[in-house]
Amino acid sequence: MNRALRLTALRVRRQFLDWSGGWWFTLTLVANEAIGPLVGLFVWSTVFPDDRRVISYFVALIAVQLMTASYENHTFSETVYQGTVSHELLKPQPVIVNPIGENLAIRIWMTLFGLPLTVLTGLGLGSSYRWPDLLLAIPALACAAILRFLFTWILALTAFWTERVHAVVTFGSVLISLLGGAAAPISLLPAPWRAIAVALPFHAMLGLPADIATGAVDGPAAAVALARGLAWILVFTALAVVVWRSGIRRYTAVGA
Amino acid sequence: MPKLLRLFAAGFSMSLRRTVTFRTNLFFDVALAVAGVLSALVTIVLVFTRTEHLAGWTKPEMFVLAGTFQLLTGLKAAFIDPNLAWFPGRGIREGTLDTYLLQPAPSLFLASFATAAPLALVQALLGLGVVGLGISIHGHPPGPLGIAAWLVLLVVGAAITWAPRLELDVFYGATWQLGRYPVDVYRRPLRLLLTYLIPLALIATLPAGALLREPDPAVMLASTAAGVGATLLATGVWRLGLRRYTGATS
Numbered sequence: 001m002n003r004a005l006r007l008t009a010l011r012v013r014r015q016f017l018d019w020s021g022g023w024w025f026t027l028t029l030v031a032n033e034a035i036g037p038l039v040g041l042f043v044w045s046t047v048f049p050d051d052r053r054v055i056s057y058f059v060a061l062i063a064v065q066l067m068t069a070s071y072e073n074h075t076f077s078e079t080v081y082q083g084t085v086s087h088e089l090l091k092p093q094p095v096i097v098n099p100i101g102e103n104l105a106i107r108i109w110m111t112l113f114g115l116p117l118t119v120l121t122g123l124g125l126g127s128s129y130r131w132p133d134l135l136l137a138i139p140a141l142a143c144a145a146i147l148r149f150l151f152t153w154i155l156a157l158t159a160f161w162t163e164r165v166h167a168v169v170t171f172g173s174v175l176i177s178l179l180g181g182a183a184a185p186i187s188l189l190p191a192p193w194r195a196i197a198v199a200l201p202f203h204a205m206l207g208l209p210a211d212i213a214t215g216a217v218d219g220p221a222a223a224v225a226l227a228r229g230l231a232w233i234l235v236f237t238a239l240a241v242v243v244w245r246s247g248i249r250r251y252t253a254v255g256a
Numbered sequence: 257m258p259k260l261l262r263l264f265a266a267g268f269s270m271s272l273r274r275t276v277t278f279r280t281n282l283f284f285d286v287a288l289a290v291a292g293v294l295s296a297l298v299t300i301v302l303v304f305t306r307t308e309h310l311a312g313w314t315k316p317e318m319f320v321l322a323g324t325f326q327l328l329t330g331l332k333a334a335f336i337d338p339n340l341a342w343f344p345g346r347g348i349r350e351g352t353l354d355t356y357l358l359q360p361a362p363s364l365f366l367a368s369f370a371t372a373a374p375l376a377l378v379q380a381l382l383g384l385g386v387v388g389l390g391i392s393i394h395g396h397p398p399g400p401l402g403i404a405a406w407l408v409l410l411v412v413g414a415a416i417t418w419a420p421r422l423e424l425d426v427f428y429g430a431t432w433q434l435g436r437y438p439v440d441v442y443r444r445p446l447r448l449l450l451t452y453l454i455p456l457a458l459i460a461t462l463p464a465g466a467l468l469r470e471p472d473p474a475v476m477l478a479s480t481a482a483g484v485g486a487t488l489l490a491t492g493v494w495r496l497g498l499r500r501y502t503g504a505t506s
Contacts, residue, residue, distance in 0.1 A: 028429075028430070031430035031431075032429055032430045034430075035430040035431075035433045035434070036433070039433060039434060039436070039437060042437070042441045042442050042443070042446075043303060043310065043437055043441050044303075046310060046311055046440075046441045047303060047306050047307045047310065048306075162280065162281075162284065163278070163281055164280075164281050164284035164285065167284040167285060167287070167288045168284065170288055171287070171288055171291055174291050174292065174295045177295065178295055178298060178299070183295070183298070183299040183302060184299070184302040184303070188302070188305075188306060189302065190302075190305055
């Protein structure tokens with residue numbers, strides 16, 4: 001376990017340094033991730049002009065989106081298409097170490113660039129939070145980060161079967177946006193859809209940390225939501241193992 | 257001009273044949289286009305469960321606006337993105353622009369329209385369907401003047417879409433998404449920016465407004481001038497760039 005952690009830390013460091021030269025590209029990623037919640041902020045604050053919680057929610061959502069962004073369809077899936085995943089299979093370490101390391105490095109850079117801009121946006125628009133709520137949102141944020149990675153990783157593994165992994169992952173992003181709280185805060189969904197969205201894993205991937213940070217979900221409700229998120233992590237981990245084993249059996253590479 | 261049209265048709269035909277070769281991919285692309293349009297409609301329906309108007313637009317009017325946005329997004333994805341997305345990296349830095357410069361056709365035309373992503377037209381067609389749906393719910397069919405103004409503004413929107421793609425690639429994708437709602441939902445500094453400096457209002461807000469309400473001659477004139485200006489600017493920048501370009505291949 002310690003060895004795997006050390007290898008992951010090394011990979012994070014290496015990828016962090018690799019990405020340090022691409023700050024302009026990182027800014028592009030930040031803009032692309034932030035734009036959805038930002039548009040939501042403007043739309044819903046037009047609908048509820050006097051409700052400050054809407055602004056606070058969407059500003060928190062921008063932060064969550066930046067800190068949980070996952071691009072395994074660009075990083076890992078490309079190695080399947082190019083056949084270079086063979087190199088990783090020959091190394092004496094789990095293949096997933098490198099994608100995790102790269103994922104964390106990208107998220108660190110996006111947080112470094114995006115979080116100050118998000119804070120400035122929040123200050124400019126008058127969002128406000130209570131410290132206890134923010135602290136309570138940290139475990140939910142960690143849960144969202146793990147869930148989002150696992151979800152994207154499972155979808156990225158479809159590269160073993162199809163050339164259209166980007167379409168598959170984009171479809172997943174549409175689900176996260178609609179049912180995760182970006183298109184509309186879950187509390188504003190009509191009755192049957194609200195219950196469905198809460199039960200599915202997408203809310204825990206995106207909207208839950210923002211809901212907790214704004215105090216919309218607190219106390220026992222937050223604990224239940226977090227437990228549900230942890231259960232989804234177990235489900236997705238098991239699913240990732242099954243899909244990986246199945247995919248690797250299908251994988252063939254040609255060449256030296 | 258007929259020569260350029262023939263070239264365009266030949267490029268499109270090649271792209272279409274390449275696309276339909278891989279039928280499983282075709283399924284994914286069509287499914288994604290449908291999901292994108294449905295998600296836009298669901299979001300609008302969600303918003304209108306809480307309000308009757310969004311920045312002065314009713315639900316059917318928002319459908320028309322969303323359809324117009326999807327229509328132009330589909331056209332952009334079909335004709336503009338496949339050509340210009342790779343351009344700064346491969347065209348200039350790796351020197352593949354040389355290939356176009358050596359061919360007996362205008363280089364700007366080749367760089368902009370040599371290839372296409374025909375399946376993205378599914379999104380444009382779905383967008384057109386959503387415009388039709390919005391108009392039918394709205395209950396007031398637009399007159400010939402409104403339809404003509406809508407078409408003119410779509411062409412202007414396409415020109416505005418094409419011109420900055422040549423110059424401002426970096427934040428293009430993100431900025432484009434701001435066009436999916438009426439510019440009036442954005443706060444004042446951003447609204448002014450999106451109306452005058454980066455005229456994203458031309459993508460959906462102004463064409464949909466012209467189709468649904470009486471087209472304002474002043475807006476039509478200013479929009480057409482902006483479209484012509486953007487095209488001239490892009491052409492000028494292209495020529496200046498070519499003078500500076502030295503090629504990167506041997």
